[in-house]
Amino acid sequence: MSEIMLKNIWLIVQILIGYNLVLPLILFVLYKLKGNYKFKNKTTGKAEADYAIIVTAYEQTYSLKSVVDSILKLKYSNYLVYIVADKCDISKLKFDDKRVIILRPEETLGSNTRSHFYAINRFQRAHDRLTIIDSDNLVDSNYLNELNKLFDEGFIAVQGLRKAKNMDTTVACLDAARDMYYHFFDGEALFDLGSSATLAGSGMAFTTALYKECLEKLDITGAGFDKVLQNEIVGRGYRIAFTEKAIVYDEKTSNSDQLVKQRARWINTWFRYFKFGFTLAGKGIINFDWNRFLFGVVLLRPPLFIFLLLSLIFAATNIFISISAVIIWISAFFCFVLGFVIALVHAKPDKKVYASLVGIPKFIFFQVLSLMKIRKANKISVATTHYHEQGIDEVNKEP
Numbered sequence: 001m002s003e004i005m006l007k008n009i010w011l012i013v014q015i016l017i018g019y020n021l022v023l024p025l026i027l028f029v030l031y032k033l034k035g036n037y038k039f040k041n042k043t044t045g046k047a048e049a050d051y052a053i054i055v056t057a058y059e060q061t062y063s064l065k066s067v068v069d070s071i072l073k074l075k076y077s078n079y080l081v082y083i084v085a086d087k088c089d090i091s092k093l094k095f096d097d098k099r100v101i102i103l104r105p106e107e108t109l110g111s112n113t114r115s116h117f118y119a120i121n122r123f124q125r126a127h128d129r130l131t132i133i134d135s136d137n138l139v140d141s142n143y144l145n146e147l148n149k150l151f152d153e154g155f156i157a158v159q160g161l162r163k164a165k166n167m168d169t170t171v172a173c174l175d176a177a178r179d180m181y182y183h184f185f186d187g188e189a190l191f192d193l194g195s196s197a198t199l200a201g202s203g204m205a206f207t208t209a210l211y212k213e214c215l216e217k218l219d220i221t222g223a224g225f226d227k228v229l230q231n232e233i234v235g236r237g238y239r240i241a242f243t244e245k246a247i248v249y250d251e252k253t254s255n256s257d258q259l260v261k262q263r264a265r266w267i268n269t270w271f272r273y274f275k276f277g278f279t280l281a282g283k284g285i286i287n288f289d290w291n292r293f294l295f296g297v298v299l300l301r302p303p304l305f306i307f308l309l310l311s312l313i314f315a316a317t318n319i320f321i322s323i324s325a326v327i328i329w330i331s332a333f334f335c336f337v338l339g340f341v342i343a344l345v346h347a348k349p350d351k352k353v354y355a356s357l358v359g360i361p362k363f364i365f366f367q368v369l370s371l372m373k374i375r376k377a378n379k380i381s382v383a384t385t386h387y388h389e390q391g392i393d394e395v396n397k398e399p
Contacts, residue, residue: 014314014325020307021332023297024185024339031189037241041152048078049151051144052127052208055083056115057135061093063251070138070249072097076145080127082119086110112201112225113215120212131205136251138165146246147205153241156210157196157233159187160203160246171259172252173356174363178304179250180347181340186298187242195294196234197242199226202250210238224269231276234295235283256366263370270303305367308336 053071057064064083071081081100085093087108095102103122109115116132129151133139140146143160150158161183164176186198204226214232215225233240253259277299284293301307315329344353 017302017307017310017314018329018332020301021311021336023301024181024343025335027185027189027193028339028342031192034193037192039149039153041149041154046148046152048076049128049148050125051076051079051205052119052123052130053079053081053133054116054119054130055081055133055135056086056112057083057088058086058110058115059088060135061085061088061090063136064093067133067135067137067139068095068097068100070140071133072099073141074139074144075141079144080124082122084109084115084119086115111219111221113218113220116211117216120208127208129205130208130211132202133248134202134250137162137202138249140247140249143246143248146243149245150241150243151205151207155241156207156238157240158205158246159197159199159240159242160205160248161187161244162200162203162248162250164252165249166252166254167350167352169254170356170359171256171363171366172254173350173353174359175252175259176349177344177353177356179252180349180353181304181343183244184343184346185339188244190294190298191240191242193294194239195291195298196230196238196240198295198298199230199240201226203246203248205246206233222268222272223265224273227269227273227276230295231273231280231299234280234292235276237289237291239291259363259366260370260373263367264373267303267306267367267370274300274302303367305364306371309364309368 055064055067055071064085068081068083071079079099083093083100083102085102085104087110088104090102090104093102101122101124103119105115105118109118116130120130129147131144131147147158147160162179164172164179167173167176182198183200187200188197191197210233211229214229214236218228220228230240253262277296279296280292280299281296283289284291284296302310311329311333315326315333318325318329
């Protein structure tokens, strides 16, 4: 009996890890069958909604001029920019435009949500919506106009597309490729299938009322506020919309030390918050709610490199146990590779991204190093130190 039980446990564990390899391809097939989101609201010319654009900075201010310059080029007029310069020297930080408000907390906040609410509590007027931008981002000139298209459909939470603004190293290119994979499957595909896009930390917008409702009574420290926020939104029965046309350009990790520190924080957040997936999937089953169920299933998926490594280990182990199982694992890997390629082709990346794929083993190795540091992840600076600066005009140049 114990031998049968061990075999069953071994089978179940393999299934729990292996399904992550084939899930992207399943989502793609369903996505192609269902088609893209069909807009119902055909009217145009509505009055501009009032936006608060919150830009958070921690310790570093060198990139703030670039992000503000890009915001001020928006083809939109009804907004104010709130820069929360947490633990920053702002003595040389000056902007002539009255729409830019610099806020310097008296005490260190050390938290994204604390910075957001520091701005919210000092809004100069009652903004309809707020959008969150990182200090290392750049904003496309049509960003707010594209967000409005989804808000006009009745959605109260929208995630835009984060594109790489720098691909100067192999690490940066691989980081960008990873984002393309997640943007397609966790953003576009999930939303078009009737569920919700996952939040990406920036390039996202909400009604001010929703953001306050979800997080005002919570004090979130460390990385991962977006994980808590998306759980609160979907848990309330709302959908998070996705649009690939509301673009922010995001700074990609460009060296290995930077990657290890950043991923240590990210991996830590998955271990802290993957439990939300059980709750949402369970509520989805009980309430016959497709949005919660599918979103919950996706939240349970481990970070990419973890389930890939575990899958390799299981496949290798089965060489001594079951050749049939090895064949199944090889087929599952083929499905994953096909899904990854589909996501890249959909994103139409620069040739540099394809050339960088040979560095995937090394990229995974650095993330294994990150896994060793997750216990100390929250002691690592809440801000990722970047070493690349690029203006919006350079980003928009044709390759």
